[in-house]
Amino acid sequence: MSKLIYLISTIVFITGNALAQTGVLTGYVRDQNTGEALTGATIVIAGTNLGAVADLNGYYEITDIPGKTYVITASFVGYKQLSKYSVVIRSAGNPMLNFYLSQTSETLEDVVIKANPFDKLPETPLSIQSLSAEEIATYPGGNNDIAKVVQSLPGVSGSVGGFRNDVIIRGGAPNENVYYLDGVEIPNINHFSTQGSAGGPVGLLNVSFIEGVTLSTSAFNAKYDNPLSGVLQFDQRIGNPREFRGNLRISASETALTLEGPLFKAGKEMSKTTYLVSARRSYLQFLFKVIGLPILPDYWDYQYKIHHKIDDYNEVSFLGIGAIDDFSINVPDDIDAEQQATLDQVPVIKQWTTTAGINWKRRFKKGDGYMNTILSTNILDNNFSQFDDNENQTGLYFNNNSRESEIKLRYEQTRFFKDWTVTGGFTLQRVGYSNNTLNLVDNIIYQSDIDFTKYGFFIQTTRGLLNNKMNISLGIRSDANSLTTQSDQLLATLSPRVAVSYAVDRDQRWNLNASLGRYYKIPPYTILGFRDNTGRLVNQSASYIRSDHAVIGVEHLLNESTRITLEGFYKKYNDYPVSSLDGISLANKGGDFEVLGNEPIQSTGKGETYGLELLYQQKYTKHFYGILAYTFFVSEFSGTDNRLLPSLWDSRHLLTFTGGYKLGNNWEVSLRYRFVGKTPFVPVDQEATLQFYPAVILDYAQLGENRLSSFNQADIRIDKKWNFNKLTLDVYLEIQNAFNQSIPEPPNFGLDRDANGAIVEPRSLVEIEDDNASILPIIGLVLNF
Template sequence: MHKIIYLLSFFLCLQVAHAQRTGEIQGIVKDRKTQEYLVGVTIAVEGTQKGVTTDIEGNFKLTLPVGSYNLKATLVGYKPLTKFNINLTTGNAQQVTFELEEETQTLDEVKVVVNRSVSVANIETPNSIQKLTAEEIKNNPGGNFDISRVIGVLPGVGGTAGSVGGFRNDLVIRGGGPNENVFYLDGIEIPVINHFATQGSSGGPTGILNVSFIEDATLSTSSFNARYDNALSSVLQFKQRDGNPNKVEGNVRLSSTEVAATLEGPISQKTTFLASARRSYLQLLFSALDLPIRPSYWDFQYKITHKFNKKTTLNLIGVGAIDDFYFGVPKETDASKEYILRSNPLIKQWNYTVGASLKRLITNGYVNIALSRNMFDNALDRYEDGKSEDPNLRVFNSQSQEIENKFRIDVNQFQGKWEYSYGAVVQYVKYNNDFFNIFSREIRNSAGQIIQPGLKVTFNTDINFFKYGAFGQVSRKFFNEKLSLSAGIRTDMNSFTDDGNKPLETLSPRASISYQFADKWRVNASAGRYFKVPIYTVLGYQEDGRFTNPGNKYIQSDHLVAGLEFIPTPQTRITVEAFNKKYKNYPVTVGRGISLANEGGDFGAIGNERVTSIGTGRSYGVEFFFQQKLTKNIFGVLSYTLFRSEFSGADGKLISSAWDTRNILSAQLGRKFKRGWEMGLKWLSQGGAPFTPFNLAASQANYSLVGRGTLDYSRLNQGRLSNFKRLDFRVDKKWNFKKTTFNLYLDVQNALLFKSPAFPQYTFARNADNTGFQTTDGLSLRRDGSNAVPLILDNNDVSVTPSLGFVWEF
């Protein structure tokens, strides 16, 4: 204790020289349409008399006292743009990029333009779009530097049961499933952004991407640009910054959950790099907190940027992870729950995405060319009573791989007031799976007659095929930019499914309109049709050595969205939107007759069964969003979404989907204080998720085999969990030394110890000494469970995750 007091006193004494410390901002300014560097742009520091102009290559550099600043870029003939909450330290230089949009009015025309410093809409996507900066991601309370958690404060973003309690990163957006989202890193698609992902879905306990690389993240929940394929609910784009071109620098992050190191700098005059590695300590923290999950992982990331000349830039990126996951037995766990935990699967995964993207400036625009490869290896094992040493007790095993090789090209140009883009993508896909699963045993009556047959599935599959698509988009502004119109179209095909080579089957038009009817008001609307290829677990499934699902169609989703945007000040943005999504061709299981949208999210895999494209669905609602950028050292957001999400199975009846939580409320407030102190609070709440009750007879007969209850699909999603709520907080304290910065932080999820509702669990009562199960006749447990003592356990434990750590910048 004395050593800790001496250490804190040492840091506090060093605050005497705090005010004299300075940091550096390095930046570049480009034209949004042409991507050419802009010369002579004025970069002003709001609230001060300081500023600078860009040089012949569009670069600028500012040296300022440490602190938080808003920077405003202005140039005659262009709309002004402000970057908010740039946190300047002595340790690492800040990298800032401005993309200015040309002003089209003449000097004698009246200008009525929404301030683009706070609005993130663009002509192709005027609504349903939000952006988070690097600083908002880093200091998000409860986010713990995890980008997937940070976007939970945005409108329409929820989670699955269990995930919202701080356990998983499933993104359920506007009532759509986690696998309806696509992710792009610097224009290259990355299918997996979380550790321990569910195959055929998404999510996992923590994200993969290093927040130190990210310049900003943009979430679009509708009116997707036609260049993006497979998106039904959202497109999440991560933009990485370049490495420092002037010097080698980096940071080390150490906390109770992980250790991470990042290094960046110049390789040559034209080449920079960013590189990082991270190792988790979550398994140790969760063991200390007496939580059952034990995730252990590594992840790696890099970016290399080479500028051949002013017109040509090459980016090389890579992201990878190695995961090992198992369930431990907490000290306070009773005997019955201990058996449940031992019956959960063992998970070993690894994945990577590597890619190269080339940007070439051309007349009135630019061309992007991207070549990438991604691979996901997923190994799952489950044994009766967790006895992995006995292969005869294995009830589930899946060894699978997904591999994609992608080539993308898109051209972006303008002609007068018209903007247009077009391009194509070709992908070569491989998927293999060695699968074994005992779903249930046969059930016999007292006379020995079979009243329900058992179900065991085994297959080995290996498929490879091509996917390809093309798109075009055109946009124009009218009436002095008050009215914006955009329209796009794309089609996607593949060489595997029966209708895969019919381009008209997936013809997906989309259009949007935006009208500024007053100085601070804009109305936006969009309509579009979007398609997604069936997941690989569905396409690769086999029975008796043959593929059963080639007849499945692309999932279709039609969006209608309309809303208002109000910008009362350059720092404040308020939006209200109504949305309606209708689904068609959703996969429905043949054996159980349920939609995959009602499978929920869990560890493992979904889709390994025979399905047919007969499902329909709908999700509709309204959402409100308020955002206040940094003003007088305060910033915050508030969002609320009211919605319904319903899908049909084989009976055609629409019922609540697994994602139908109906209400989502989130709020975040941040406050910067003097001497390097900062505090943030975040509130998350949402309605209870639906769940399916247990079939008690089938559960009792099968439990000793599969280690879990059997659901009663005749009462699909007729149960509902209690509401979820959570308060997170974060406190940061920075010490700026001459050339380094030390940031000490405390990040706590669920600080008020609310219960985290999750699905109930079925089990058998254990005997007093935990050597076996209780039985009604005192004999050993029968294989059919007929003499067991069934229990249904509520799953409403309190889970709090504190993380104390530091970031050292050098």
């Protein structure tokens, strides 16, 4: 890899005789509510004399910008001034930088009202975080994986051991979140995802597509169905309307190619139709085979977006994303005890997923509102198998061969009535689910095929009071379906919510925020489609899972780019699925390679999580940016005995720091540090495991009695950018686990074997010693052209 980087750098340096140290920045300035062009808006680059004025279409262009990092500000009369931080200018490959400005009620001409640079929405005034594309791309320890980046946000942790991309928010289970890509709901964001949940070891979203990411951990807008802990919104940019562009990303695990440009372009005018496409291929399977690991993760993914502007009031986007995953095994020539246990116990996974959607946005000609109509479909096909003999794939003792599909329609209309903003709409979904399960350990063998309809209605209204010093948002949602037998579903799932924010001072540097809401989630299809051995749908009476949130917090803006927040939160759960097989809440599952919910359940579980969260955040200022967050929380769920016990996510303490310093000549050094307190784990039931080996049986009777050591890890990243004529080269060196800390893991057991690898009779289990401390260097490069 180092030779390849050196060769590419040398070629680019030699062929780029005229080194281009300047770049071009383009974009649009529009009204945040209506999307109308703000003709005459001013865009300036801080610390320079460079700027531009938006044209009749709201479009601007700034040329001859020296290649480095800037703060860029847009302003327009009657609107709040908005600044974008950490904007990197390259000689090629600069994505459009768009501004959406909000109106202000201030009428004094000599007063400049500045928008809060930290995203806040009336319905979500707190518990919200946003990251730009550049922040994601250069995140230390992220390796261009958005799901890993999200785990560093306040209140968010990963699964035990930190090797998966599960998004665990404030002690909630991994499957309590929903994901939206340009308004299109996507079922998961990871390769090798856990069916019924969402986590997996590798993210499948291409960072080159992303304009920004927003995570809400409470106070969800009523238009979103099924969130219990979080809503992740991924906003994709549109392709360049003037010229062909692209980038090539090469890292230690994969290669990705992204292309974009105009379609049907005539002359020098901007095209009304643009495209953005990518394909990504892993080569971890080749690397793992060379170094002799027992697993071979192989994956492909693709992503696309075609955007068309019909006229000044209508635009439509076609988008899609998909993946092909093959998790197979490899028998090393010289196998040790740990590798042998992994070879015995690891599942064989063949999985593919696809999502496609169309989003039509229409602005009303009077400027009093707009509508969104979104139609999408998605499929997840999962073949999950476990064998007595993985090497020869004989002795099948567990197989889940299933497919779930959805066709979704969401319509929403937003209207502006003086001081009021009202959004209302409905969702309609058709669900199909089929499953062929063989589970010899629990003596479950069945085939299932169901299809049903889901529907919901919502309305959300917001208003500014006291000259917009106070904002209040009220919402309500109701959902139902044609499969489950819960009575009066539309009434039973009524979910009201309210959010209030108040600016204590005139400059709005001190803000008080609070929210209260009730949210519902339909159980996973793996639960609803489960049948017993007689073919009966035993979980058809399952209830919607309920979660009540109460959050209160204070925010203080130290200056234009720095804030401190303190929040207290409480979540209470009811009707949580509890396993009838082992008596525990399914909130404790879904963070491993498994199938979540493929078992009989009871909707009797309860739970609660609560805590405090302190955040310090500085946007890029004086070469530095950073986020420091500490969360203390308690997470408890009950099983069939109705006793609240610490959940598997109850680590109590989360401390994260992510920051960087931009040096001269386009060098950057960044650091990510994570500390997670002692996390509970369920020990292995050695007697049952010996009986059913290689199936590993956990002793859930000991849930809450055992905890791992605390987890901490530091990742360091160094970036260097070169600007050439119509080409840029970014090279980075990332050192994960830089201080060589051991990653805590539950005790692992395998069969006792002699020096030749033969099983010792009579069979017995031995604990596998594992020192998993290691420093992992990663080299990568990005070519923009």
